[in-house]
Amino acid sequence: MTARPAPMPASRGRGLSNALREVRAFADEHRSVSIVLGMAVIAAVLPLLAVVPPFSIFQKQDVWLSGFSNAGVFVLLALGLNIVVGMAGLLDLGYAAFFAIGAYAYAYGASPYSGQHLPFILMILIGALVAATFGVLLGAPTLRLRGDYLAIVTLGFGEIVPIVFLNAEKYTEGTNGIGGLYKPDIPFVTFTLLNPWPFYVLMAVIVTITIMLIYRLQNSRVGRAWMAIREDELAAAASGLNTVTTKLLAFALGASTAGLAGVFNASKLTLVSPDQFMSTVSFSILAMIVLGGMGNIWGVALGAFVIYTIQVVLLKQLNAFFAAVGVPILKDLNFIQYQFLLYGLALVLMMLFRPEGLFPSQRRKRELHAADELGPGAAGEVQGSLGESPE
Amino acid sequence: MTAARAGVPLVIARNITKRFGGLVAVNDVTFEIPEGSIVSLIGPNGAGKTTFFNIIAGIYDPTGGHVDVRGRPLIARPRNSWREPFVWFAPVLAVAAVAYAGYVATKSELIATAIGAVALVVLIAMMLSSVARPAWYNTLLARLGVFKSARPNDMVKAGLGRTFQNIRLFQNMTAMENVLVGMHTKLHATAFDAMLSTPRNRREEVDSRVRANELLALVGLPGRGDELAKNLPYGDQRRLEVARALGSDPALLLLDEPTAGMNPRETADMMTLINKLRGELGLTVLLIEHDMKVVMGISDRVTVLDHGEKIAEGTPDEVRRDPRVIEAYLGAPAA
Numbered sequence: 055m056t057a058r059p060a061p062m063p064a065s066r067g068r069g070l071s072n073a074l075r076e077v078r079a080f081a082d083e084h085r086s087v088s089i090v091l092g093m094a095v096i097a098a099v100l101p102l103l104a105v106v107p108p109f110s111i112f113q114k115q116d117v118w119l120s121g122f123s124n125a126g127v128f129v130l131l132a133l134g135l136n137i138v139v140g141m142a143g144l145l146d147l148g149y150a151a152f153f154a155i156g157a158y159a160y161a162y163g164a165s166p167y168s169g170q171h172l173p174f175i176l177m178i179l180i181g182a183l184v185a186a187t188f189g190v191l192l193g194a195p196t197l198r199l200r201g202d203y204l205a206i207v208t209l210g211f212g213e214i215v216p217i218v219f220l221n222a223e224k225y226t227e228g229t230n231g232i233g234g235l236y237k238p239d240i241p242f243v244t245f246t247l248l249n250p251w252p253f254y255v256l257m258a259v260i261v262t263i264t265i266m267l268i269y270r271l272q273n274s275r276v277g278r279a280w281m282a283i284r285e286d287e288l289a290a291a292a293s294g295l296n297t298v299t300t301k302l303l304a305f306a307l308g309a310s311t312a313g314l315a316g317v318f319n320a321s322k323l324t325l326v327s328p329d330q331f332m333s334t335v336s337f338s339i340l341a342m343i344v345l346g347g348m349g350n351i352w353g354v355a356l357g358a359f360v361i362y363t364i365q366v367v368l369l370k371q372l373n374a375f376f377a378a379v380g381v382p383i384l385k386d387l388n389f390i391q392y393q394f395l396l397y398g399l400a401l402v403l404m405m406l407f408r409p410e411g412l413f414p415s416q417r418r419k420r421e422l423h424a425a426d427e428l429g430p431g432a433a434g435e436v437q438g439s440l441g442e443s444p445e
Numbered sequence: 446m447t448a449a450r451a452g453v454p455l456v457i458a459r460n461i462t463k464r465f466g467g468l469v470a471v472n473d474v475t476f477e478i479p480e481g482s483i484v485s486l487i488g489p490n491g492a493g494k495t496t497f498f499n500i501i502a503g504i505y506d507p508t509g510g511h512v513d514v515r516g517r518p519l520i521a522r523p524r525n526s527w528r529e530p531f532v533w534f535a536p537v538l539a540v541a542a543v544a545y546a547g548y549v550a551t552k553s554e555l556i557a558t559a560i561g562a563v564a565l566v567v568l569i570a571m572m573l574s575s576v577a578r579p580a581w582y583n584t585l586l587a588r589l590g591v592f593k594s595a596r597p598n599d600m601v602k603a604g605l606g607r608t609f610q611n612i613r614l615f616q617n618m619t620a621m622e623n624v625l626v627g628m629h630t631k632l633h634a635t636a637f638d639a640m641l642s643t644p645r646n647r648r649e650e651v652d653s654r655v656r657a658n659e660l661l662a663l664v665g666l667p668g669r670g671d672e673l674a675k676n677l678p679y680g681d682q683r684r685l686e687v688a689r690a691l692g693s694d695p696a697l698l699l700l701d702e703p704t705a706g707m708n709p710r711e712t713a714d715m716m717t718l719i720n721k722l723r724g725e726l727g728l729t730v731l732l733i734e735h736d737m738k739v740v741m742g743i744s745d746r747v748t749v750l751d752h753g754e755k756i757a758e759g760t761p762d763e764v765r766r767d768p769r770v771i772e773a774y775l776g777a778p779a780a
Contacts, residue, residue, distance in 0.1 A: 086642070191569065194576045267640045274639030274646065275625075275632045278618070282626040285615035292502060292609075294601030294630035294693050299577045303636055 085273075089266045097258035112371050119250035125362040126257035127319045131339045132346065132358035133264055134311025139340070140349040141277065142304035143284030144197070145205040148212020149339055152309040154331035155188050156181040156316025158219060161232040161326045174238035178260075178317050185313025186306040193305035197298060212336050220328040231327025238321045245321075253322055260318065261355070264311060268351055271307070280304050334394070341397045345404055347411025356413055365393055453515070455480045455697055455729050456501065456605075460510035463496055463753075470496040472753040473510070478697060483723060483730040485740045487764075488750035489773060494733045495610060497750065498701055501731070502607050503600035514603045514697075524592040532585060533571040540564040602630055606695030608686040610702045610733070614674040620685050621670030624657040627692025657692070663725075664688040664718060680711040687718065697729045698722065704736050712736060716743050741765065749773065 081088040103109055104118035131153060138146045159181040163172045172180070196207045219226045226232065237245035238256065245252045271277050279300045282290040291297050320326045339358070346357015369389040376384040404411070456478040463471040471493040478484050486494050499505050501512055503520060511521035544560035574582040586593060595603070615623050632653055638646040661670055664684040669677070674685060683703060690698060703719070704712040716739055722728045734740045740747060741761040749757040749764060751773040757764050764770055
């Protein structure tokens with residue numbers, strides 16, 4: 055494996071591939087710097103894209119930007135759920151509960167309803183911390199369960215939390231939700247309903263920091279421990295890992311990311327109500343990370359972004375398009391109502407043709423395409439002992 | 446082979462019994478592993494070898510008996526576990542009493558609520574400790590006379606490393622990562638170290654990779670760190686499992702059929718490796734093995750189990766001649 059075949063001599067794309075290789079080497083060495091640079095480029099390009107023809111026809115730049123910040127919320131959620139499901143291999147079907155907890159934490163910390171007005175930065179920390187606490191509280195008794203059972207318990211938790219917020223009317227205003235939340239208050243920046251830019255930039259910063267932290271976690275002792283538990287829990291324990299605390303940590307960090315997203319979302323919408331956090335949200339996020347490529351940080355982020363944008367923009371445009379063209383049956387369909395059908399279709403097609411997701415991690419790609427992998431690289435070394443290799 | 450170095454036994458398993466429902470898998474087995482020796486456990490299929498092995502490794506709790514490592518009892522049936530809930534509730538009750546006293550004295554609801562919240566946090570913290578079982582919690586339990594059997598990760602901390610009968614590597618991780626996971630207990634970077642990329646984290650990442658490379662070279666896989674574990678040939682996977690077990694710097698290495706499914710050449714290599722580990726690292730080895738050539742060639746002492754009971758113990762030569770052993774393996778001679 056060490057002796058990779060030398061690059062083809064005098065090929066046409068040599069200059070480009072060399073440049074690519076240099077970029078890759080730089081990215082490997084200075085990962086955090088390259089994440090910041092990459093995100094800066096993305097954040098700069100997106101608003102420009104929104105004014106270029108194919109996109110500018112759909113909606114105005116302001117609407118696009120506002121949509122991007124909403125998509126950012128789902129990117130955060132996908133990144134957090136990826137820690138739990140993708141890295142540690144714990145199936146969590148009630149992830150929206152932590153989103154709700156973060157959002158309500160903001161409602162209690164910064165709204166006329168509670169009479170408090172804590173600074174936004176502090177609320178972000180509090181929201182993340184409160185959600186993490188609930189993550190630990192849910193995790194402690196349930197993480198000894200395996201696979202399917204854990205999924206059922208988390209599903210229940212995801213149902214219970216919005217129902218509690220719905221029924222504890224005395225403290226949560228029930229269905230109406232808590233409204234009039236304060237906008238973020240960051241020095242020198244004014245956040246208003248009409249100007250989407252501050253939210254957009256703030257979201258870009260939050261996502262950048264989150265991606266950076268998660269990348270660092272993934273390539274650390276903790277990240278390896280999660281991966282080991284996902285691979286084989288008994289062997290992990292026999293290697294000296296405290297599986298309980300390691301899984302709790304994954305749950306807590308995943309939940310805290312959702313809490314963060316909840317705080318941002320609440321401050322942008324200035325309203326929290328239980329119907330924002332129903333189980334469909336959990337399933338959407340799960341679908342996003344599966345489609346995006348579970349385990350790959352950029353993959354799930356991109357997956358969430360693309361899917362959210364498609365869901366919010368493209369489906370609406372489809373309606374308009376078919377109505378304008380007047381295609382017989384399609385013009386009467388409201389595609390937004392069928393988004394879960396489309397999710398389902400996309401997932402089924404995905405599992406058939408590209409089970410590792412749109413943007414798979416190298417690891418998972420190898421996992422799911424082991425047969426194709428035993429090509430030129432491995433053959434030399436496996437030679438002679440292929441007969442005994444387990445498979 | 447050389448005789449065992451005289452010394453205190455590293456591990457003593459006394460009167461170990463394990464029942465699964467009505468089946469007695471291990472029955473009253475006493476077993477000593479002297480420091481620096483290679484000890485083997487043999488027996489026909491279903492004799493209870495692996496069960497016994499798993500008890501020592503902390504995977505099963507024994508039904509009776511106990512295992513001591515360096516004289517410290519680590520594994521036994523739980524004792525006085527009814528006292529544990531007191532550890533959870535006593536501090537809460539104390540805090541609640543203070544809250545009530547404060548409320549009576551000052552009539553301030555705020556103080557009472559605040560202390561009440563503290564009580565709740567304390568309760569949650571104690572409950573969590575009972576799940577995560579940090580060191581201080583175990584000490585606290587020991588003070589109260591409560592005994593809880595060690596978990597596999599506690600046994601690793603106590604100095605036991607193990608391999609599995611059917612290879613259980615982290616298949617989709619590289620060889621290097623497998624060894625790094627094995628070194629988990631020797632590394633100390635927390636999630637915060639990793640997220641903030643502290644100097645400690647960076648130093649540890651570099652040092653641990655150097656060490657992992659050394660271990661890979663030691664077991665005979667030099668420079669193969671970047672290969673996925675599942676892409677390694679079978680014999681190398683076994684070696685990698687040994688390297689992973691060595692990651693925690695164990696004093697005792699538990700090898701469950703290390704040469705199962707190997708060809709004669711690989712088997713010979715594995716024997717050399719085991720001898721080398723004892724020679725170079727001063728490891729003690731407990732071996733379960735079916736291959737008699739390996740057992741007889743490498744062991745200082747051999748213990749024979751049959752139907753969960755110990756039927757013979759001694760040097761390889763003594764065991765080989767023992768009529769009960771011959772009977773267990775070949776059946777009783779026709780009368």
